[in-house]
Amino acid sequence: MxxxxxxxTGLFIWGSRMETNTxxxxxxxxxxxxxxxxxxxxxxxxxxSNKLKTMDELHGPSFLTSLYWLFGKGYxxxxxxxxxxxxxxxxxxxxxxxxxxxxxxxxxxxxxxxVLRQEGRHPVRTDMPHWRGYRxxxxxxxxxxxxMGAEWQRIRSILNPRMLKPKHVSMYTGxxxxxxxxxxxxxxxxxxxxxDGVMVNDxxxxxxxxxxEGICSVLFETRMGCLNEHVPEETQxxxxxVGEMFRLSPIIVLFPKSVWPYLPFWRHFxxxxxxxxxxxxxxVEQKIAEIEKKVExxxxxxxxxxxxxxxxxxxxxxxxLGSITELLLAGVDTTSNxxxxxxxxxxxxxxxxxxxxxxxxxxxxxxxxxxxxDIARMPWxxxxxKETLRLYPxxxxxxxxxxxxxxxxxxxxxxKKTLFHLCHYAVSYDEKYFSQPYTFRPERWLRGGEEKxxxxxFGSVPFGFGIRAxxxxxxxxxxxxxxxxxxxxxxxxxxxxxxxxxxxxxRTLLVPASPINLQFLDxxxxxxxxxxxxxxxx
Ligand code: HEM
Numbered sequence: 373m374x375x376x377x378x379x380x381t382g383l384f385i386w387g388s389r390m391e392t393n394t395x396x397x398x399x400x401x402x403x404x405x406x407x408x409x410x411x412x413x414x415x416x417x418x419x420x421s422n423k424l425k426t427m428d429e430l431h432g433p434s435f436l437t438s439l440y441w442l443f444g445k446g447y448x449x450x451x452x453x454x455x456x457x458x459x460x461x462x463x464x465x466x467x468x469x470x471x472x473x474x475x476x477x478x479x480x481x482x483x484x485x486x487v488l489r490q491e492g493r494h495p496v497r498t499d500m501p502h503w504r505g506y507r508x509x510x511x512x513x514x515x516x517x518x519x520m521g522a523e524w525q526r527i528r529s530i531l532n533p534r535m536l537k538p539k540h541v542s543m544y545t546g547x548x549x550x551x552x553x554x555x556x557x558x559x560x561x562x563x564x565x566x567x568d569g570v571m572v573n574d575x576x577x578x579x580x581x582x583x584x585e586g587i588c589s590v591l592f593e594t595r596m597g598c599l600n601e602h603v604p605e606e607t608q609x610x611x612x613x614v615g616e617m618f619r620l621s622p623i624i625v626l627f628p629k630s631v632w633p634y635l636p637f638w639r640h641f642x643x644x645x646x647x648x649x650x651x652x653x654x655x656v657e658q659k660i661a662e663i664e665k666k667v668e669x670x671x672x673x674x675x676x677x678x679x680x681x682x683x684x685x686x687x688x689x690x691x692x693l694g695s696i697t698e699l700l701l702a703g704v705d706t707t708s709n710x711x712x713x714x715x716x717x718x719x720x721x722x723x724x725x726x727x728x729x730x731x732x733x734x735x736x737x738x739x740x741x742x743x744x745x746d747i748a749r750m751p752w753x754x755x756x757x758k759e760t761l762r763l764y765p766x767x768x769x770x771x772x773x774x775x776x777x778x779x780x781x782x783x784x785x786x787x788k789k790t791l792f793h794l795c796h797y798a799v800s801y802d803e804k805y806f807s808q809p810y811t812f813r814p815e816r817w818l819r820g821g822e823e824k825x826x827x828x829x830f831g832s833v834p835f836g837f838g839i840r841a842x843x844x845x846x847x848x849x850x851x852x853x854x855x856x857x858x859x860x861x862x863x864x865x866x867x868x869x870x871x872x873x874x875x876x877x878x879r880t881l882l883v884p885a886s887p888i889n890l891q892f893l894d895x896x897x898x899x900x901x902x903x904x905x906x907x908x909x910x
Contacts, residue, residue, distance in 0.1 A: 424785040427474065432466035433458070449877045449885075452768040455479060455798035465782050468793075476786065479795035481805055481828040486781045487772055487792050488830070488837045495840040496520045497771050498791070502624045505632065506645045513694030516843050517702065530686045531695055531843060534677050541846040542744040543676065547589040548851055549741055552858045554599040555582045559863070559892055561601055567891075571868075574887040575715060579708035580611045586851045587703030587844075591677045591696060592655050610651045613644040614701045618880040620644070652697040656682075656689065699844065705881050706766045707848045711855060712888050714760040716874060717812045719865040719890050724814060728752055729864075729895075732857045742857040744850060750857065755814035757852050761834035763812060768797035768882045770836055796833065797882070805831035859892075866891040 433441065441447045447454040455477070458466060464480035478484050503518050514520075519527055534540045558581075562572050572578065581598040584607060588596045598607045620641045624632065632638040659678050666673050673683055681692050718725040731752045736742045747753065774790045781792075801809045805828050806816065816823045835842035842848070859865070868889040877885040 423783075424780060425783050427467065427476070427784065427786055427790070430465065430467045430476065430784060432462055432468050432477070435469045435471060438468050438470060449879070451878050452797040452876065452882060455769060455795040456801055459795065459798045459802075465784065473791075475791050475793050476781075477793045477795055478781065479798040480802075481799050481830040483782055484794050484796070484799065484833075485828075485830040487779070487794065488833075490779045491772065491838045491840070492775070492777070494521045494525055495838060496524070496773060496775070497840070498773060501629055502621060502632075502641070505629060506642060507694070509642065510646070510649070512649060512697075513688075513691045515695040515698030517698045518694075525839075527687070527691070527695060528839070528843070530681070530684075531699075534680055535699075535843050536846050538846065540676075541850055544590045544847065544850060545744045545854065547593065548586055548854050549743075549858075550595075551582065551586045551589050551599070552855050553741075554585070555855065556858060556862055558599045558601075559859075563892055570891040570893060571889060572892055573889045575890055576709055576712040576884055576888055579711050580614075580704055581607070582711075582855065583704045583706075583708040583851070584611055584700075586707070587700060587847070588655070590847055591699060592659060593675055593677075593679070594655065594658070606651060609647055610700075611704060613647040614704050615879075616644045617641065617648065617701065618705065621880050648701055649693065649697050652700055653693055656693050656696060660689070703844055703847070705883065706844070707851050709766060709881065709883050710757070710760055710764065710848075711852055712884060713764040714756055714852070714856060715859070715865055715890060716867075716884075716888050717760065717763075718756070718860075719867045721812060724756065724812070725860070725865065728756060728856075729860045732860045736857070736861065742854060742861075747850075747853045747857065750853070751818060752814065753853055753857055755817035756856070757849065758817040758832070759812055759814040762800045762806070762832040764876055764882055765796050765800060765832070765834045766881050767834070767836070768878055770794045770796060799830075800832055862895055863892040864895055866893060 441454055441458075442451075447457075458468075458477065459479040462477075464478065464483055466477050468475045468477060478487055499520070500518050504514065506512070507514055507518065514523070514527075516524065516527055516531055555578075558578065559572055562578065563569055567573065581603060585596055585598040588594055588598075596607050597604050620637055623637060624635070624641055627635060656678065659675075660682060663673055663679065663682060673679065675683075678692070678696065681687060681695075682689070687695070718728065731750050732742065735746050735749050740746075742750075771794060772792045774786060774788050774792070777788050779786055779790075786792075799805060803809055807823065815821060816827075818824060830837075835845040835848075869891070870889075872886070872889070874888050875885045876882045
């Protein structure tokens with residue numbers, strides 16, 4: 373039973389696979405001068421002057437030991453931490469057994485680079501049976517997260533340009549800035565109504581609404597009212613459904629597919645997916661109706677993401693719906709949690725916050741609202757986001773599966789269909805790559821700095837790597853930069869006076885284990901008081 377669960381994925385990794393036409397990836401084979409080929413995974417392979425070991429020679433915890441770690445020692449909700457502990461015990465390459473399934477864990481930047489650089493034409497993370505199972509059940513199309521092979525490549529080639537090309541992404545600045553303005557009003561309202569004039573409780577919960585509103589404004593050019601005083605029920609339900617889907621995913625995969633229909637939480641899992649697709653479908657239908665009206669009236673059809681997808685007719689409406697649903701769900705918890713962690717640290721590190729406030733105020737003085745051009749001149753802001761993602765990579769463990777080729781990683785040769793778990797969280801906290809790894813030090817990311825020059829390019833890759841890397845990277849960055857810079861202009865953020873520290877847990881994604889509550893002190897009042905004091909003095 374456990375083999376299926378862990379095999380198929382998502383217990384603690386997001387995965388994908390490598391494909392090449394030859395047996396052993398060319399780059400690696402020439403590096404290792406691999407001449408003789410593995411004839412069975414149980415024998416050591418002689419390759420030129422190098423002796424490659426096989427997977428059988430790789431050590432690691434047994435099935436029972438792994439179960440003990442997860443459920444006996446309580447690492448199931450903190451599998452990111454288990455990466456660090458196992459790295460200490462077994463070194464940077466070890467295998468974990470779950471019944472007949474074997475996962476190869478990779479916890480060094482060099483070895484992760486080797487795995488990722490051997491990525492084939494159609495990388496796939498994992499087969500995601502539970503997510504794909506829902507789509508099969510409801511006859512829905514796969515999107516970029518769940519599709520594979522040549523079909524995946526086709527979808528990405530359609531979805532990529534308006535998500536990743538800087539000239540397109542910068543066009544979303546106005547829409548996102550309006551959402552930021554509404555978020556600031558909401559912070560004002562929350563402080564007044566619920567926080568004794570300063571506190572905002574459960575910041576991550578509030579930022580989910582921001583992120584949902586933000587991604588909807590990008591995809592649909594529509595406002596959802598998530599940041600109104602009274603949040604629409606549908607929106608609340610959507611955000612709740614995303615959270616439930618991520619929470620249930622690692623539980624569902626514990627069971628073989630054949631028993632899913634009999635599990636009480638499978639019904640709940642299907643219901644939350646139904647809601648995600650329903651919301652996306654309503655938005656897509658609304659857009660189709662808008663376009664049809666314009667066509668009838670002979671008006672030009674202008675618009676960004678969804679309009680372009682529908683008008684270009686490169687995908688069927690069902691395919692558009694499959695992709696839009698996945699973009700929506702990928703766009704909520706990811707950015708919101710990263711912004712929460714950034715603010716959490718800024719509140720605890722007043723010097724870092726002050727430096728950011730100065731940077732933003734000097735580039736955008738007075739009431740000037742930061743734009744994407746302004747952001748390009750804010751290296752401290754960017755360094756803060758990078759450092760936040762190093763300490764809290766939303767995807768703490770990514771993956772790749774070799775599908776139809778053997779590859780060499782380190783001193784080992786791995787057969788096809790090997791599942792590699794890329795332990796990004798462990799690497800982020802490794803002293804080899806980052807000095808004072810547990811300290812929030814954005815300066816390590818500043819260009820020209822000594823530490824930056826020494827950095828390993830695969831030390832922190834929070835958005836993944838290669839052609840299967842995050843589709844929303846540029847939009848996510850723009851959202852995070854625009855909101856953090858504006859919040860800094862308006863507020864000084866201070867920690868929860870109760871002194872509560874917040875730790876992360878892994879629920880597919882890395883999220884805060886408890887609510888992040890922060891004080892937001894109004895800088896506008898301070899500025900007004902300073903002006904008044906100056907006037908009085910004169
Ligand atoms: C802080 C924000 C975010 C982080 C850290 C993040 C991180 C990641 C990572 C690590 C992957 C896997 C990449 C790989 O396997 O190499 C991924 C995939 C993906 N992300 Fe993001 N993401 C973020 C925000 C977003 C947003 C806002 C969207 C939607 C607009 C999005 C959409 C996607 C999609 C669709 C994929 C699947 C791509 C594919 O398999 O082809 N992400 N993301």
